[in-house]
Each structure stands twice: as C-alpha cells, then as structure tokens.
Amino acid sequence: MTDPDTLQPVHEPRLWSDERWTARVIKNEDDDGWAVSMTLHGEAEPALVGPWTMGRDKKNPKPLDVSAFNTLVKTASEVLRRHEQQLHAQLNKSVAVTVQGRRLRVALSIVPDDEGATATLSATDDLGEELARVPVPPTFRLTTASATAWAEGDFERPR
Structure with missing residues (x-):
C-alpha cells in the first residue's frame, strides 16, 4: 500500500x-x-x-541530472538556513551589562504571531541563573542603556 x-x-x-x-x-x-x-x-x-x-x-x-539536482538542493538548503539564522537574530537579541558590580546578560525574545507578537525580557547572572523575566511589548528596544535601566530599577516591567 x-x-x-x-x-x-x-x-x-x-x-x-x-x-x-x-x-x-x-x-x-x-x-x-x-x-x-x-x-x-x-x-x-x-x-x-x-x-x-x-x-x-x-x-x-x-x-x-542527479549531480545538478544535488548541487541545487545544497544551495537552496543553505539559503533557507541563512534565512532562519537571520530571522532568529532579528527575534532574539541580548546585551551584557554590569550593574552594581554584577555581570548580567539581558535578553529580548520576540515570538511572532499572526494574531499579535509577544515578547519577553529576561536577565541572567554570569552563572546562567535567571534573575528576572517580564513580558514587554514586541516593539521594546533592547540597548545597553535600556538593559542597565531595567536592572537598576529592580527588574520592574518597563513601561
């Protein structure tokens, strides 16, 4: 069958x-x-x-022929892989900051959705332990300054 x-x-x-x-x-x-x-x-x-x-x-x-087809598959697969990497980079950003002598990594993750994207801001210490996680608008701009301000503000949800 x-x-x-x-x-x-x-x-x-x-x-x-x-x-x-x-x-x-x-x-x-x-x-x-x-x-x-x-x-x-x-x-x-x-x-x-x-x-x-x-x-x-x-x-x-x-x-x-088989040789040309295999070469085309390899090239097209690479195009898709690069596109996925670019999309991942657009949707996931992080910066390293030092606040009160502590080294932190602040990350912004955006989840696209036809109904409306969502985003999360998170902070981890240098051992990888998560210190905070809050929802933010998908339009939130993650910069060193915004990450530092968030950490210095005791990780309160940015407005």
Missing part, C-alpha cells in the same frame, strides 16, 4: 524531485535564457531561483 503523503521521485529533463525538493527549469521572463527554481515540498514559493545553463543547441535548457 502506498502512503499518499510519500512523493514519488521524478527525473525529467526540466523537472526533478525527491522526497523534499522539486527543481523546475523555467523560461527566464527577463531574457531569452532559462532559470531553475527550487521549491521545498509544502511551500508555496521557491527557496531559490537562479539562472540555468543553455543546452548545446543554444535554444533549449540543459537537462537536469
């Missing part, structure tokens, strides 16, 4: 897929050349779109 969620591999000159990715050679709308798109299964938009090589006849695209 076949699992309907299991995708069958496709190995065609302009369409190549495995259980996670689909490569599709498409006409480049900007010129006479060709492009290739790499889409992760389940996603609406491609993770990567790039130029594709012309075939020997200089009219049609070079056919996809």
